[in-house]
Amino acid sequence: MKDMEENAQAAASFLKGIASPHRLLILCELATGEKNVTELIQTTGLAQTSMSKHLTKLKDENIVTFRRDHRTLFYRINNEAVLKIMDVLYHEFCEVGDDK
């Protein structure tokens, strides 16, 4: 096991990748399957520039990847840990009767 502080730094950096309402929305979309950038812009209502930056951040943290099909980029979730965390968040914040 590496040094605690190093682990904490890496884990925090990863968490920061998810800790944004807009990126969580993006991840919720991607949780249902891969989507291209234009689709993500439409469903979330984010500005194009903003979307691009969020996706870059998610890529940087190895949370998503993409494939290119002609000139369209299809993004998808590429990380088991993030799915597990989203599951926890779903139970905590999205289930009926969750007035926590």
Add this chain to the structure above:
Amino acid sequence: MKDMEENAQAAASFLKGIASPHRLLILCELATGEKNVTELIQTTGLAQTSMSKHLTKLKDENIVTFRRDHRTLFYRINNEAVLKIMDVLYHEFCEVGDDK
């Protein structure tokens, strides 16, 4: 179920409560049982003022609570979800052979 954006906002705010190397270190300490502020300062090496602010943030997000014993405050983790997430993070960032 409430509105997606509201849920995303609440979940992101909660995640931001954890998404800091120093707060993760604090939470790791607290995961082994309740600790008073002075103990936390000693084991983490954080400055007193800084520790106080981190604890305030963790309280604000309902991640920790405390009890008073004479003039000492003992903090403890008060949130199931955060323990589950820490478990995910442990496997991802702290286990041997984790060079991810």
Add this chain to the structure above:
DNA sequence: TTTTCATTTCACTTAATTGTGATATTAGTA
């Protein structure tokens, strides 16, 4: 009741995040 200990709050600075319009890139289409 004054002092001391444990902790928080204040005022301030510095750094990081987020969003935006304009511009660039890259791949297909005419």
Add this chain to the structure above:
DNA sequence: TACTAATATCACAATTAAGTGAAATGAAAA
């Protein structure tokens, strides 16, 4: 080759987060 579509990058402004010394609070202890 020029044009358009899809997406990324740049440069900048605004907001939020994090750290620090000094002062304040609150609860014992002397």
